Amino acid sequence: MVDKEKALKNITRxxxxxAKSPGVRFRPHFKTHQxxxxxxxxxxxxxxxxxxxxxxxxxxxxxxxxxxxxISILVNPLEIEPIILxxxxxxxxxxxxxxxxTAFLAQHLTPKLTKSVKVWIKxxxxxxxxxxxxxxxxxxxxxxxEIKKSRGLHFQGLLTHSGHSYKAKSPGELTAIYNDTVxxxxxxxxxxxxxxxxxVEISIGDTPTCSAVDTFYGVDEVRCGNFVFxxxxxxxIGSCKEEDIAAxxxxxxxxxxxxxxEIVIYGGAVHLSKEFxxxxxxxxxxxxxxxxxESSPRWGPSLNDTYVSALSQEHGIIRTTEAFSRxxxxxxxxxxxxxxxxxxADLMRHNxxxxxxxx
Amino acid sequence: MVDKEKALKNITRxxxxxAKSPGVRFRPHFKTHQxxxxxxxxxxxxxxxxxxxxxxxxxxxxxxxxxxxxISILVNPLEIEPIILxxxxxxxxxxxxxxxxTAFLAQHLTPKLTKSVKVWIKxxxxxxxxxxxxxxxxxxxxxxxEIKKSRGLHFQGLLTHSGHSYKAKSPGELTAIYNDTVxxxxxxxxxxxxxxxxxVEISIGDTPTCSAVDTFYGVDEVRCGNFVFxxxxxxxIGSCKEEDIAAxxxxxxxxxxxxxxEIVIYGGAVHLSKEFxxxxxxxxxxxxxxxxxESSPRWGPSLNDTYVSALSQEHGIIRTTEAFSRxxxxxxxxxxxxxxxxxxADLMRHNxxxxxxxx
Numbered sequence: 001m002v003d004k005e006k007a008l009k010n011i012t013r014x015x016x017x018x019a020k021s022p023g024v025r026f027r028p029h030f031k032t033h034q035x036x037x038x039x040x041x042x043x044x045x046x047x048x049x050x051x052x053x054x055x056x057x058x059x060x061x062x063x064x065x066x067x068x069x070x071i072s073i074l075v076n077p078l079e080i081e082p083i084i085l086x087x088x089x090x091x092x093x094x095x096x097x098x099x100x101x102t103a104f105l106a107q108h109l110t111p112k113l114t115k116s117v118k119v120w121i122k123x124x125x126x127x128x129x130x131x132x133x134x135x136x137x138x139x140x141x142x143x144x145x146e147i148k149k150s151r152g153l154h155f156q157g158l159l160t161h162s163g164h165s166y167k168a169k170s171p172g173e174l175t176a177i178y179n180d181t182v183x184x185x186x187x188x189x190x191x192x193x194x195x196x197x198x199x200v201e202i203s204i205g206d207t208p209t210c211s212a213v214d215t216f217y218g219v220d221e222v223r224c225g226n227f228v229f230x231x232x233x234x235x236x237i238g239s240c241k242e243e244d245i246a247a248x249x250x251x252x253x254x255x256x257x258x259x260x261x262e263i264v265i266y267g268g269a270v271h272l273s274k275e276f277x278x279x280x281x282x283x284x285x286x287x288x289x290x291x292x293x294e295s296s297p298r299w300g301p302s303l304n305d306t307y308v309s310a311l312s313q314e315h316g317i318i319r320t321t322e323a324f325s326r327x328x329x330x331x332x333x334x335x336x337x338x339x340x341x342x343x344x345a346d347l348m349r350h351n352x353x354x355x356x357x358x359x
Numbered sequence: 360m361v362d363k364e365k366a367l368k369n370i371t372r373x374x375x376x377x378a379k380s381p382g383v384r385f386r387p388h389f390k391t392h393q394x395x396x397x398x399x400x401x402x403x404x405x406x407x408x409x410x411x412x413x414x415x416x417x418x419x420x421x422x423x424x425x426x427x428x429x430i431s432i433l434v435n436p437l438e439i440e441p442i443i444l445x446x447x448x449x450x451x452x453x454x455x456x457x458x459x460x461t462a463f464l465a466q467h468l469t470p471k472l473t474k475s476v477k478v479w480i481k482x483x484x485x486x487x488x489x490x491x492x493x494x495x496x497x498x499x500x501x502x503x504x505e506i507k508k509s510r511g512l513h514f515q516g517l518l519t520h521s522g523h524s525y526k527a528k529s530p531g532e533l534t535a536i537y538n539d540t541v542x543x544x545x546x547x548x549x550x551x552x553x554x555x556x557x558x559v560e561i562s563i564g565d566t567p568t569c570s571a572v573d574t575f576y577g578v579d580e581v582r583c584g585n586f587v588f589x590x591x592x593x594x595x596i597g598s599c600k601e602e603d604i605a606a607x608x609x610x611x612x613x614x615x616x617x618x619x620x621e622i623v624i625y626g627g628a629v630h631l632s633k634e635f636x637x638x639x640x641x642x643x644x645x646x647x648x649x650x651x652x653e654s655s656p657r658w659g660p661s662l663n664d665t666y667v668s669a670l671s672q673e674h675g676i677i678r679t680t681e682a683f684s685r686x687x688x689x690x691x692x693x694x695x696x697x698x699x700x701x702x703x704a705d706l707m708r709h710n711x712x713x714x715x716x717x718x
Contacts, residue, residue: 031672031673053672053673054625054673073613073625073673073674074613074614074623074689075613076611076613076625076690077611077689077690078611078690078692079611097614098614098689100689101689104689104690128619129623129669129671129674129676130613130614130623130674133618163671252435252436252437252438254432254433254434254435254489255433255456255457255489259492260487264433264488264489266413266432266435269632269634269702270702270705273628273632273633274632274633274634274702275628275633310488312488312522313390313412313701313702313705314390314412314413314432315432315488315489317488330433330436330457330459330460330463331435331436331437331463333437342672343628343629343633343672346629346672347706
């Protein structure tokens with residue numbers, strides 16, 4: 001269940017912060033919601049460029065009228081056929097992190113197109129998932145030159161995802177990661193400029209640092225996406241408050257065990273994903289629990305001393321107080337605030353139920 | 360990708376073991392594969408009774424001609440409408456663990472039916488997820504009496520899922536859990552008999568203990584399901600060998616980083632789930648990696664010193680040897696043996712590709 005008012009507030013907050021940073025493009029990541037309807041909320045706020053995390057998702061949003069799309073995963077050569085289709089129909093932005101992948105595109109993509117494709121070099125600024133490592137400047141330069149010499153490929157810039165921000169514990173640490181990211185990207189851009197490669201944009205993206213900073217200095221594009229819903233993990237990092245969390249999974253109670261301070265819900269790994277955080281007491285937390293409301297906001301504050309402590313395929317175990325385990329009844333609904341809203345939304349997206357009771 | 364030969368071997372192994380235990384019914388759990396086609400493989404081997412883990416799954420398999428179905432999750436009162444529909448069309452087995460839930464069925468289900476419904480009492484033999492705790496015999500008896508006095512409800516027996524077997528480390532430990540489970544269930548049945556409740560069946564289900572034991576003494580029904588595919592977790596528990604694993608996710612390589620002995624695949628939490636095991640060195644393992652074969656078996660043995668070390672939404676990071684990270688190429692396919700095949704199959708089930716190259 002999506003609380004539309006909260007989601008709109010979350011979108012507006014980031015959008016206004018970006019508006020205060022002149023020349024910065026907002027290209028929100030749609031992998032969090034994967035919803036055509038929620039996409040329209042962004043469009044109504046003036047968003048026209050988007051990010052997705054797979055070719056399938058790009059096809060989906062292209063079908064829903066989006067014409068400027070970045071696929072923020074390195075090009076998978078096995079998907080070249082749908083990439084060709086997309087590149088012909090929308091303004092497509094692709095990611096590479098090697099001269100080899102660039103050569104592949106020059107050989108298999110552009111000869112089949114009547115228009116050019118924008119290509120970004122993925123830079124690894126510390127997350128160590130994908131991208132050319134920040135320090136390997138010669139490799140970055142040779143890849144940039146490979147793109148520039150390829151007919152039909154337009155070198156758009158340097159793109160990073162500072163996913164190591166998910167390990168941060170405070171807004172101060174997040175700001176430090178933002179500053180470090182921008183510094184590294186700027187150093188690389190400067191190196192390229194000194195070597196004759198100009199007009200290079202910088203694109204960043206993770207929700208934690210984008211939530212922490214006040215202005216987006218030093219970058220040309222912001223791609224964060226999780227902020228539309230936020231979740232328990234973002235709350236633990238410090239990038240949102242609990243009341244900002246805009247998505248929850250409505251789970252029926254199927255058993256109450258006051259003798260062990262637990263209740264069991266119909267809501268498991270196939271609904272919430274097995275993502276968890278470990279709290280300061282060392283407990284694994286797979287979600288928080290709140291009670292539904294009749295009117296907006298659609299659920300109340302999370303229940304004290306209550307959390308999802310275990311998940312199997314279809315079941316969730318909630319550790320709670322004896323009082324709550326005696327008060328709640330089989331057949332009641334408990335709203336579970338997910339640890340990772342992107343994964344819960346991916347699992348539940350065919351059941352997404354945006355609620356909007358006041359507008 | 361499902362290796363049909365391996366899956367058929369896995370089904371045959373359990374089926375033959377059950378056949379050696381006179382009077383024991385095989386009611387395999389279909390939540391692992393959730394596939395109509397794989398269901399037919401069971402049907403061809405003479406299976407006619409099945410287990411599912413949700414009302415939706417029961418509706419799906421009822422549509423595919425299955426007429427004897429156990430929904431092995433406690434009755435969710437909010438799903439009473441589809442339960443009524445199912446109970447009228449198939450031989451339906453439901454689970455309760457309280458007199459209240461039984462009274463709910465007597466009030467809302469049976470008055471609308473022209474036939475009776477089988478009801479099992481879920482017993483908690485040590486997993487502590489759902490069920491009446493083994494020791495609470497008075498509560499079990501009163502629930503049994505509540506079922507027996509309700510018109511249209513037929514008290515079928517006692518059902519348990521010894522999910523604590525997933526924490527076992529050896530076949531010996533698994534056999535001990537099986538023995539303990541059967542002992543507890545038999546004690547409860549004896550208590551019921553002494554109190555005038557007779558004709559009570561015993562149903563057990565977890566794949567680890569069912570894989571470890573030689574015969575199914577002391578029970579009337581076996582409901583395991585994961586064995587059809589097995590997975591890395593079952594291998595770690597000792598309930599299968601690696602060559603028994605019959606499902607793998609074919610993941611394209613999108614980046615190679617020999618400098619850090621890693622490759623990155625397009626294959627993440629939305630394909631494999633975030634389930635992991637921790638190995639003896641304390642490393643989190645989200646999957647093993649193997650190379651695809653042109654013919655059966657469809658993948659080779661898992662690569663030495665190679666495992667999925669991290670997953671984000673669409674990406675997987677594979678830690679490997681420098682040699683492999685230099686040999687593999689972007690665009691190659693790596694087969695990932697999942698840690699938990701039920702969750703991976705749930706995520707990938709619309710792409711399930713059974714392969715059968717020799718029959």
